[in-house]
Amino acid sequence: xxxxxxxxxxxxxxxxxxxxxxxxxxxxxxxxxxxxxxxxxxxxxxxxxxxxxxxxxxxxxxxxxxxxxxxxxxxxxxxxxxxxxxxxxxxxxxxxxxxxxxxxxxxxxxxxxxxxxxxxxxxxxxxxxxxx
Amino acid sequence: xxxxxxxxxxxxxxxxxxxxxxxxxxxxxxxxxxxxxxxxxxxxxxxxxxxxxxxxxxxxxxxxxxxxxxxxxxxxxxxxxxxxxxxxxxxxxxxxxxxxxxxxxxxxxxxxxxxxxxxxxxxxxxxxxxxxxxx
Numbered sequence: 001x002x003x004x005x006x007x008x009x010x011x012x013x014x015x016x017x018x019x020x021x022x023x024x025x026x027x028x029x030x031x032x033x034x035x036x037x038x039x040x041x042x043x044x045x046x047x048x049x050x051x052x053x054x055x056x057x058x059x060x061x062x063x064x065x066x067x068x069x070x071x072x073x074x075x076x077x078x079x080x081x082x083x084x085x086x087x088x089x090x091x092x093x094x095x096x097x098x099x100x101x102x103x104x105x106x107x108x109x110x111x112x113x114x115x116x117x118x119x120x121x122x123x124x125x126x127x128x129x130x131x132x
Numbered sequence: 133x134x135x136x137x138x139x140x141x142x143x144x145x146x147x148x149x150x151x152x153x154x155x156x157x158x159x160x161x162x163x164x165x166x167x168x169x170x171x172x173x174x175x176x177x178x179x180x181x182x183x184x185x186x187x188x189x190x191x192x193x194x195x196x197x198x199x200x201x202x203x204x205x206x207x208x209x210x211x212x213x214x215x216x217x218x219x220x221x222x223x224x225x226x227x228x229x230x231x232x233x234x235x236x237x238x239x240x241x242x243x244x245x246x247x248x249x250x251x252x253x254x255x256x257x258x259x260x261x262x263x264x265x266x267x
Contacts, residue, residue, distance in 0.1 A: 008217075008258055050262040059259070063217075090258040097213070104212055 004039070004067050004098065009080055009089035010059035013046055020060065023083065027064060027076060034075060036068025054087045065094075202239025206248075214247045216254035222261060226252060230265035 011020060024041060031038050044061035053059065066072065073091055080086045205224075206214070216222070225233050225240070225248055232252055235245040255261040 010259065047260075049259040050256070051259060053259055088257075088259060090254065092216070092254065101212055 002067065002095065003069065003093060004065065004095040005073050006092045006094050007064045007066065007073070007076060007080075007089060008092075009062055009064070009086050010049070010053070011062060012054075012056055012085050012087055013058040013060055015060065015085045019085065020062075023085065024062065024064075027079065030076060030079060031066050031068060031072060034068060034072040036066050036072045039065040039067055041065075056087060059087060204239055204241040204244055206244040207241055214244070214251045216251040216258070216260065219255060219260050222248070222252050222255055226261060228265055230262045 011023070020043075028038050028041070040063075042063040042065075044063060046058050046060050049057060049059050066076075077089065077091060080089045205211075211221075214221070225238055227233055232249050235242070238245075240248060252261060256263050
């Protein structure tokens, strides 16, 4: 239930703005109906594709970060696969990677603070880890 | 071809029963075949002996020969997260043909090279990097 996923998908470039919003809101409601939580939605704009996908040379990239179970992502991918304007998608699980990065940051912060002031070690070490 | 030469040599006292022995083993009997050891050396990180144009052409063209002590860019700059989304960082490690550059040319350390190559493959899947470029 606490898995964090990052789903990046490409929408065909000739899609209207409101259709994009409709698609994104559909996905958002799907996430919440499956008991997940949308962390962020980022539209990365139109980009040139590195190769031709379904006869398109450009595409609109959208990045959706969500928290939820594996079944949630399964459902989202199923919807993207059947939706006609989405031409490509990629799901990456990022909670393990985030854990590793936080651990490294905490170690680095602790090392840095103990070298300067030992009293502020714990206090300064906790806050960056909490915000990160 | 290599098995035939090994059988023809015949004089080696090593166990010839296993002809599929990889070339990386450094046995004293191999001294009689100098070209094999040279090939092993070139596979290792001893680029000073090989031809300068072999792998140096990738690094912007200004490099005439290799630097012995190539450092891992990620270790030096303490870049922890190699994301598939930052194409500019990944493109430094991709040849013009779209191939991933081996770490003996870029000097990346092994764990970072592993993460880098999986990030490049993810970027290829989402059409941020090409699978095959010109050649």
